Amino acid sequence: MGKATTVAVIGASGGVGRAVVRAALDNGLRVRALARSRTRTQETVGDLEKLDEFVEGNVDDPESLARLLEGSVDIVLSCLGTPKGAAPCVENGTRKIIDAMRAAGLQRMAMISSIGVGDSLPQGLAMAPFFARCIKPLFLKKLFADLDAAEEVCWRAAGMRCVCVRPPGLTNKRGTGIFRLAPSCELKPSKRASIPREDVAAAMIKFAKDDSAFLHWEGKGVTVVS
Numbered sequence: 694m695g696k697a698t699t700v701a702v703i704g705a706s707g708g709v710g711r712a713v714v715r716a717a718l719d720n721g722l723r724v725r726a727l728a729r730s731r732t733r734t735q736e737t738v739g740d741l742e743k744l745d746e747f748v749e750g751n752v753d754d755p756e757s758l759a760r761l762l763e764g765s766v767d768i769v770l771s772c773l774g775t776p777k778g779a780a781p782c783v784e785n786g787t788r789k790i791i792d793a794m795r796a797a798g799l800q801r802m803a804m805i806s807s808i809g810v811g812d813s814l815p816q817g818l819a820m821a822p823f824f825a826r827c828i829k830p831l832f833l834k835k836l837f838a839d840l841d842a843a844e845e846v847c848w849r850a851a852g853m854r855c856v857c858v859r860p861p862g863l864t865n866k867r868g869t870g871i872f873r874l875a876p877s878c879e880l881k882p883s884k885r886a887s888i889p890r891e892d893v894a895a896a897m898i899k900f901a902k903d904d905s906a907f908l909h910w911e912g913k914g915v916t917v918v919s
């Protein structure tokens with residue numbers, strides 16, 4: 694039997710992050726995870742003993758990232774997001790993650806972005822009035838600019854192989870297990886489109902488990918919809 698794929702999940706205490714950790718374990722993957730709070734992660738993910746490694750740390754701290762990426766990690770799954778009211782952190786965090794990946798000799802990453810980012814702006818606008826109403830306020834504009842910049846960091850990072858996963862609105866509804874991946878330019882999500890975080894997690898796991906899916910989408914932003 695071949696060696697199980699090892700994923701390094703960043704932002705394991707978050708909504709998508711905890712769903713990714715659970716889905717990875719359910720799929721028999723080996724999981725290393727980083728989050729700022731062990732307690733918060735335990736509350737949401739459950740028993741951290743099931744993980745190969747849990748690192749309580751910050752993406753700003755190269756040592757935490759180095760510890761996360763020790764061992765034979767096959768792919769980094771970044772579920773980093775800006776907490777409510779905090780300064781946007783995804784561009785800076787993505788830079789730090791990529792620096793740490795380089796130092797560890799890793800290349801593959803799938804990261805959570807959003808519909809409306811990069812060349813998916815028209816798709817975001819197709820979701821108006823939700824999108825128009827939501828991106829107008831200054832704070833959300835900053836969040837979208839941060840995600841735009843984070844994707845650019847991925848695209849410009851020489852030697853890195855990245856997929857940026859762009860969901861529409863996220864919900865905590867139970868996952869359906871059914872999702873579609875499509876190039877940003879081809880899919881028009883319906884107004885107020887949304888997707889359960891668990892289904893976004895399933896898409897992230899697909900990139901970890903299915904080499905042909907990763908190869909197909911690497912270097913691109915991919916829209917994920919129910």
Ligand SMILES: NC(=O)c1ccc[n+]([C@@H]2O[C@H](COP(=O)([O-])OP(=O)(O)OC[C@H]3O[C@@H](n4cnc5c(N)ncnc54)[C@H](OP(=O)(O)O)[C@@H]3O)[C@@H](O)[C@H]2O)c1
Binds near residue numbers: 704707751782786862
């Ligand atoms: N909400 C939507 O409808 C929507 C739609 C499309 C795309 N998105 C994107 O999806 C992302 C993920 O969504 P979500 O619901 O999972 O967000 P979330 O629950 O806020 O999770 C964000 C995660 O990032 C972690 N984090 C933030 N700064 C960090 C740092 N410096 N070091 C380490 N970890 C850090 C947070 O840790 P803590 O727990 O310690 O704060 C948390 O684990 C969003 O942020 C957004 O970019 C959201």
